[in-house]
Amino acid sequence: DAKTTQPTSMDCAEGRAANLPCNHSTISGNEYVYWYRQIHSQGPQYIIHGLKNNETNEMASLIITKDRKSSTLILPHATLRDTAVYYCIVVQTGANSKLTFGKGITLSVRP
Amino acid sequence: GAVVSQHPSRVICKSGTSVKIECRSLDFQATTMFWYRQFPKQSLMLMATSNEGSKATYEQGVEKDKFLINHASLTLSTLTVTSAHPEDSSFYICSARGGQIATNEKLFFGSGTQLSVL
Numbered sequence: 001d002a003k004t005t006q007p008t009s010m011d012c013a014e015g016r017a018a019n020l021p022c023n024h025s026t027i028s029g030n031e032y033v034y035w036y037r038q039i040h041s042q043g044p045q046y047i048i049h050g051l052k053n054n055e056t057n058e059m060a061s062l063i064i065t066k067d068r069k070s071s072t073l074i075l076p077h078a079t080l081r082d083t084a085v086y087y088c089i090v091v092q093t094g095a096n097s098k099l100t101f102g103k104g105i106t107l108s109v110r111p
Numbered sequence: 112g113a114v115v116s117q118h119p120s121r122v123i124c125k126s127g128t129s130v131k132i133e134c135r136s137l138d139f140q141a142t143t144m145f146w147y148r149q150f151p152k153q154s155l156m157l158m159a160t161s162n163e164g165s166k167a168t169y170e171q172g173v174e175k176d177k178f179l180i181n182h183a184s185l186t187l188s189t190l191t192v193t194s195a196h197p198e199d200s201s202f203y204i205c206s207a208r209g210g211q212i213a214t215n216e217k218l219f220f221g222s223g224t225q226l227s228v229l
Contacts, residue, residue, distance in 0.1 A: 043117070043204050043220035044155070087154075098145060099206070099218055101155040 004088045004102055011108040018075040020105055022088030025069040030093045033064060035073045037084040038104070044087065047073065078109045114138055115207050117221025124195055125229055132190045132224045134205030140185035141207035145218070146178070149202040161188050195228045202226075 005023040012018040024033065034049040048055055048062045050071070055062045061074040075082055087104040091097050114137040124130050134144060143162050147155040159175075161167040161182035169175045177199075179191040188207070192199055204223045 038155075041202070041223070041225070043115075043206070043223045046217045046219065049217070096160075098157060098160060100157060101147075103154050 004090055006086075006088055006102065006105040008103070009106040009108065011110055012078050014080055014109050014111050015077055018078040018082065018107055018109070020073040020075075020086050020088075020107065021070065022072070023070045024088070024090045027068050027090050028092075031090045032093070033062065033068075033071050034089045034091055034099070035060070035062065035086060036089065036099075036101075037082075037086045039081075039084045044101075047086075049091075075107075078107075080109050080111065083107060083109045115141075115205065115219045115221045117205050117224055119224060120222060121225045121227075123227045123229065126196055127194055130192045130195055130226060132192075132203055132205070132226075134188045134190070134207065134221050136186045136207045136209075136219070139207075139209045141188070141209060142185065143208050144182055144188040145206045146180060146188075146190050147204045147206070149204060149223075155204060158190075192226065195226070197228045200226055200228045 032049050032051050035047040036044040038044045048057055048060050050062045050064050064071045085104040085106050087101050089099050116135045116137055118133045145160050146158045148158050149155045157170050158173045159167045159169045159180050161180045163182050163185050167180035177193055182188040202223050202225050206218050206220045208218050
């Protein structure tokens with residue numbers, strides 16, 4: 001699987017949008033971009049995933065560049081409960097696909 | 112969304128004993144389950160992949176005789192840490208999927224088990 005690069009940490013004010021970047025410059029055509037988050041001492045939670053097009057759900061939006069070499073996860077109105085480690089993962093299609101976690105980015109939402 | 116139940120959430124055991132952790136998919140059939148380990152302030156490390164009815168596939172460096180994985184049904188996988196030692200103390204997390212990840216199938220995670228070996 002292609003590797004991803006994320007900043008170590010960032011913070012944002014409560015109520016503002018949080019934009020979390022991810023670089024995946026070696027992504028190949030059949031690899032999806034997945035985002036998960038992990039709140040302290042809990043299992044990871046699925047947020048969103050995409051292949052080429054931008055995606056939006058009730059939790060977040062995912063913006064993927066046209067060349068697919070990078071993406072941004074957007075939390076439109078961050079709350080204190082969004083404080084977590086966010087993982088950007090590139091996953092290859094196939095029956096043997098598996099999620100390999102990097103270090104992720106620690107998002108701290110401040111009051 | 113789909114629910115994966117992991118039990119126990121926390122266990123403390125003496126060195127040399129064995130500990131079993133259960134992972135259940137509550138509302139879907141999990142053809143594949145994954146076991147991860149996470150040390151404090153580190154990321155999740157994949158230990159092994161198990162497919163129902165077949166032997167687990169272990170990642171490099173993970174001792175298969177120490178971490179026994181059984182996936183006997185489509186809704187249950189167990190991880191047994193045999194002869195546990197203090198260095199096995201960690202946060203163990205299971206996950207399950209019903210099909211291929213990179214379609215519309217998502218990977219669902221249990222809430223994790225904190226193992227402390229005295």
